Amino acid sequence: MSNPTPSAPAVTFTKTVPGGNRANPTTEYSALLRTVRDAGLLRRRTGFYVMMFSAVVLALGGAVTGFILLGDTWYQLLIAGALGVILTQFAFLAHEASHRQVFTSGRANDIAGRTIANLFVGISYSWWMTKHSRHHANPNVIGKDPDVERDFVSFVESDAAKATGIYAWATRRQGYLFFPILMLEGINLHRHGLQTVFGRGKVDKRWVEISMISTRLAAYITAIFLFLPLGMGFAFLGVQLAVFGVYMGASFAPNHKGMPVLPHDSKVDFLRRQVLTSRNVKGSWIMDSYMGGLNYQIEHHLFPNMPRPHLAKAQEIVKEYCDTHRILYTETTLSESYGIVVRYLNRVGLAAGGDPFDCPAATAFGR
Template sequence: MTEQVYARVSAGKGRGSDFAELLRRVREAGLLERRIGYYAVKTAVTAALLAGAGVLFVVLGDTWWQLFTAGYLAVVFTQIGFVGHDAGHRQILRRRRAGDLVGILHANALIGLSYGWWVDKHNRHHAHPNEVGRDPDVGAGALVFTAGQTARRGRLGRLAARYQAWYFFPLLTLEGLNLHYGSIKSLLHRRDRGALLESGLLVLHVAAYVTVLVLLLSWGRALAFAAVNQAVFGVYLGCAFAPNHKGMPGPSEQDAADFLRRQVLSSRNVRGGPVTDWVLGGLNYQIEHHLFPSMPRVNLKRARPLVRAFCAERGISYRECSAFDSYRQALRHLRSVGAVVEV
């Protein structure tokens, strides 16, 4: 969805017109303009980091020091994923086909994830953040986020839920594999032309990844490299996305009908400086990102004081905390849900 669509949905009498006013201020500040130069530099730097991983891999050769390369490559993969995320939100290019091509190359070809599957899933999250039954990111799975979800699980599942706060971070080591599985499962069921391109690029990624490991490393080291690479990739992705909504309340029925409040009240920002911005890929400005998903990442920091002041004017709670506190709140929520489970 674009900001123009949001404005038409939100414009009206009473509270619904608040977002239209905020949108006007953001537009006048020029914060929705594309930043092609920024993304050209960002893409070039990310490509250089990826090339550096390749050079390091070749120079080290068949040694256990390659596990360091595996961790470094996982960080690069996540940074590539952030660029694919921005492409999916039309932050880089306005034209859909051009933006999708950028996203597919970054997601399918470079990190082995289905761009189309992720965009569909992520758009549903953006439309209904933290709404159980509508937001796929709070659907019941290895973790449960509400007491109602625990009631529908078997005895073993309820027992696991009681200790979910303890295994949340260890579970993230499998998140990369989970995303690969979801990507492949989705592509196997799709019949559109885009799925053919995505499948081809994903197969190319897997073939290149496996071939390089097998040719340059012993089998044991190759398996260890893949395990460390995917584990660090999963933990990094999980730690980048978990602070944004986990532990935040779902919107009330009244607030869910109001776009501005639905997005702000279910999100939190993470305080920090340029390092935090880079490590979290701009997702630390989650409130601004949810309000204006097509706003270029580099402009989110500039939008923050404007949005924060606007929320203060309207009496809307605007949440910010440190990264450490965001994880603490997420774990506390998981623990509170598990504590009421009857085994």
């Protein structure tokens, strides 16, 4: 649980400029940023992250101990599931280090993030930094945000319409298939990491990442098949990767899926681009821990280097600010958010082969 933070000062903003026009967007965001900074919410909380890292390492040690003590038994699959959760918690910490939330030094953050991502989680830090930086710059912007690019799932109708055959059948039902498909996301994340570090593109600290990922992969697989029979070893890997994939996807998906998707050439100021395309998830400190602070997605996008313990206090300021400036601030429960994701993906997926409920004449002549 985070330590209490100082109370934020009262927030007073000007809604419009003379003449009734909207205030200068740059000035609007600057005022919000200044208020947050004056409240001390951008100060680093290194002690919090040391505590979190220690707790996750302790949990990892407990899982390893349980793995050794249990021996040749199918109860090992419980350890595999726990390991999937623990590795996701490590991924949250790597994500926060990549945003410079942990240390004041950029180099220290990079060392921490690269070590956790590559050596503990087994995902390329360089790949993640490149992809995630593009996402933060243009969330939900077609052609700019890699998180809305077509993969197995289509996030815009134009991509869904390209699906053919059995892929079209799956795309029309992609909302219902989304969470089951996340069981393969763990493999997908590791695949992207390996393709990046061994690929031809530019990779920062390539050989450091190769050595870390290779060491982690070799040690992990050796340990599993050294202690477990072949079939049980593969089952262990399958469960761990499935839990890891679902947990990662279930933490990141509620934040932007089903929110407005912007055209490639859209002209939207930074403040509104971040707020209107993001969705927060309600909850207590338990939700903060479960989602690694990603439940405060709006505040995280507005202030990417804000430490996790300060996000809740920042939310109070941002919500009041958005209300004053009539900027739609979206916040739902976790279950509501998952429901929105499923319905949105199904609606987009109907573009694959057409909506079976469409009237042919209406389709031909337009709506």
